[in-house]
Amino acid sequence: MFQAETFHDSPPRRRTRGATRRLALVGVIALAACSPKRPFTDAEAAARAQSTLAPFKTELARTLASALARGPDDAIDACATRAPELAREASKDGVRVGRASDRRRNPDNAVPSWAGAAVADLARAPRDGEHRVVGLPGGRAGYVETITVKAMCLTCHGEAVAPPIAARIAARYPNDAATGFREGDMRGVFWVELPAKP
């Protein structure tokens, strides 16, 4: 009786073990698929952010230089319309790009909340192009890079902005806080938000 029972019991128990193993395997695969993606290393995030920023920076500089050649009025208009457009154009495939400053002209250019501490850190000893990488939830990454003031920026961001230019800026940006800078000061940052690695 005992032997018979054992004999009849065995195959179902084996099937159960096999099924349990299969279930466990499915569980492990499902968990692996749902678990957070492997995060970026700082070097990977910086490389991706910098390659995204490169064409944005080139295009910004080109727009500003050619607009300034036509006169500061044109340049203010170019900065006002083209700078946000260029940031939108550079933001694709889940990547977001922008310029930000604590002393800003356009209220839309506030520092993203994830970047606050990194920007404060960069501001302690600002060097042009210096960057910080910030880990974000879900395997995403943030990147910020210092923008410093050069001589040509003083026309519109300096301590002595010519009255007609100041008037033009004030008309467009009534809450402008982006004047009074000196060459070498930290003007703000370029920032990039990267989606999680595929």
Ligand code: HEC
């Ligand atoms: C002809 C005037 C002009 C010159 C020259 C100029 N800017 Fe600006 N800048 C502007 C205007 C206008 C805005 C607001 C653009 C917007 O609406 O996004 C701006 C915005 C910015 C911002 C975004 C943060 C904010 O304050 O809204 C940064 C950063 C910035 N400028 C840096 C620079 C730097 C660096 C230079 C020199 C390489 C420079 N600018 C030269 C007019 C100028």
